[in-house]
Amino acid sequence: MAAQPQRQSQPSGLLVIDKPQGVTSHDxxxxxxxxxxxxxxxxxxxxxxxxxxxxVVGFGNATRLLNYIVDHDKTYEATIRLGRRTTTDDADGELIDGPVADDAISGSADGDKVAPSILDGxxxxxxxxxxxDRLTGPIEQVPNTFSAIKINGQRAYDLARDGKDVELKARPVTIHTFDVLDMRTGFTDAVRTNGPLVTTREPSSDPLTAATATDMVPVIDLDVRVSCSAGTYIRALGRDLGxxxxxxxxxxxxxxxxxxxFAVTDTNVVTAHVESRTFTNRAGETVTRNRAVLDATGDELLAHAMTMVASVRAAMPTVEITAEDAVNLRFGRRIxxxxxxxxxxxVPARTADVDSGDADRDAIDPNAGDVAAIIDRAxxxxxxxxVVFAADPAQ
Known part of the structure; x- marks a missing residue:
């Protein structure tokens, strides 16, 4: 039985937001x-x-498109710091001392070996x-234990934070491109995961560093660009390369x-910033929390949104149908x-100054129309x- 049409009581569309650092996607x-x-x-x-x-954020009926967008390929730019490890495989974790995993392989596939000083060579x-040789094309990847993957209904990161053992299985992913854009060698302070890279072993003049750092350690910073399949963890790529x-x-x-x-360089991208709020909780503890603040709200925010037609055209394959086809779909019939x-x-919309019988495709507005359903082969x-959508009263 076909899904029932959803009421069109609120506007629907997609927003591309440039997420700032320090807040969650849920924020x-x-x-x-x-x-x-x-x-x-x-x-x-x-x-x-x-x-x-x-x-990519969907609202109204466009939330039904999000499951299809999740499966799209993605591109990332990142900096990988070689020479150290953290519990989360990123700078938000705690530093791990000691050797890398026992099954780590030194050097590249043709026999190059890493010198005893770890980074030398x-x-x-x-x-x-x-x-x-090893991180391009189809690979098997084990996600970090501090990830959003669910284990028996619980997020892996919640289990890990509670001190429970988390064992995630390797998953197949595809790395289309993995390019090194820049390589910088130097030193950073021994106590911070996000300390600056400097060219000398002398302690940094940064007051945050000078107050706690007693030594400098050698590291290599790599700027990389990765295009990959859905489900790829860039943190895991950095960990595995190291x-x-x-x-x-x-x-x-x-x-x-x-x-x-959907690209972060699109003209309709919504920017946001972070605001911090400090308060005292019931236990008498001083707590600081970040919240995400959009740089546009209300009608201005809606003006940045893609219409339903533009959203489906960007999210998945589309087909133009007739108004009669749309009625049939909304009654659960096949077309x-x-x-x-x-x-x-x-059902595409035509510009107002064109006669309804004109078949000139240039008269079709590519961003307007009536999205009737998501269909599949019968x-x-x-x-x-x-999935069936209610008729848009604006069309």
Whole structure:
């Protein structure tokens, strides 16, 4: 039985938000709920609090598109710090002392070995060959225990924070490109995961460092760009590259620049910033919490949103249908279209100054129309509705 049409009581669409550092993806969803005064909001793919960049947020009927967008390929830019490890594989974790995993393989596939001083002898050529040989194409990846993956209904990071053993299985992912953009060698203070890279062993003049650091340690910072399949953890790539080189590694910076066809450079991207609030809780403890604040709200925020037609065109395959087809879909009937994957069916809108009988495709507004349903193949030459949307009264 086809899904029942959903009421069109609120506007629907997608927003691309440039997430700031220091807040969660859920914080951005809460900000959109407040900014649009609507409860039906979700996002397509979590970004860690440390990460910045493209977060696709859907509201209204467009939330039904998010499951399809989650599966899109993604592009990231990151900085990997080689020479140390953390519990979370990024700068938000705690430093781990000692050797890398017992099964780590030193050097690249052609036999280069890492010198006893760990980083001595590691060259950009060695790193690039290791990436090409072992971290490009289809690979098996074990996510970090501090991840959003659910184990028996609980998030892995919640279990890990409670001190419970978390064992995640390797998952197949595909790394389309993994490019080294820059390599910098130097030193950083021994106590901070995000300390600055300097060229001398002398302690940093940074007062935060000078108050606690007693030594400087050698590290290598790599700026990289990765295009990958859905489900890839860039933190795990940094960790695994460090393990393969025998020196350890973690991320100090992560920015998602693209989710499928949605890019952080798009003209309609919504920016946001972080505001901190300090208060005393019931236990008498002083607590500081961050919250995400959108730089646009209300009608201004809606002006940045993609319409439902523009949203489906960016999210998945589409097919233009007739008004009669739309009625049939909304009654759960099949329509005579030969498709091979989930597809959005919509009735295109024409510009007002064109006669309704004019077949000139240039008269069709690519961002307007009536999205009737998401359909899938029923049999050859027939499509059935999977998700049905109520008619848009504005069309």
């Amino acid at each position: 951005l969803v809460a900000a959109v709920r407040a900014g649009l005064h609507t409860k039906k909001v979700g996002h397509a793919g979590t970004l860690d609090p440390m990460a910045t960049g493209a977060l 590691i060259t950009c050529d060695m790193i690039e060959r290791t990436i090409a 393990a393969m080189l025998g020196c350890g590694g973690y991320l100090t910076r992560l920015r998602r620049t693209r989710v499928g066809r 005579p279209y030969d498709i091979h994957e989930p597809t959005a069916a919509y 049999k050859r030459g027939e499509a059935k509705p999977l």
